Amino acid sequence: MPRRYWLMKTEPDVYSIDDLERDGVTCWEGVRNYQARNNMMAMSVGDEVLIYHSNAKPPGVVGIARVVREAYPDHFQFDPGSRYFDPKSDPENPRWYMVDVAFVKKFDRVVGLPEIKADPELADIQLVRHGRLSVQEVKPAEFRRIKKLARKK
DNA sequence: GCCAACGTTGGC
């Protein structure tokens, strides 16, 4: 099974790449969109993940993480005190899953969304074409390209 | 703060 590549969004005010660096490993809870969930369920240990800061100035890719635990039920869906509580989810058949990811690196500079949009090699990236999805698959060439852009300047 | 895009809900 070849390694796959992903992009996951987070709002830095809520959980940033610096928080991930501090924590080392974190569970990626709170994904409440079926397509995003399905992407998490397709992840394997060892897959690499671009970390994207949304609602940030500037929005963009800020670093890399690695999947260290494959999808398992997100227990926050059963916690009435959690903002991620889902009263419609059945504990016998959980609706929402999460993965664990580990910090790999923080880029020396943010690869901003305008730069990604302007790059011909990234013209088909889902981030541009289906902007709102919070967990996306990234093609190997796109992953390499963003890593390369992060080294520029 | 605005609003376009788009996913979800629920009446019928």
Add this chain to the structure above:
DNA sequence: GCCAACGTTGGC
């Protein structure tokens, strides 16, 4: 199963 209403995302 359609689709209008509604809620959320997220760039600007």
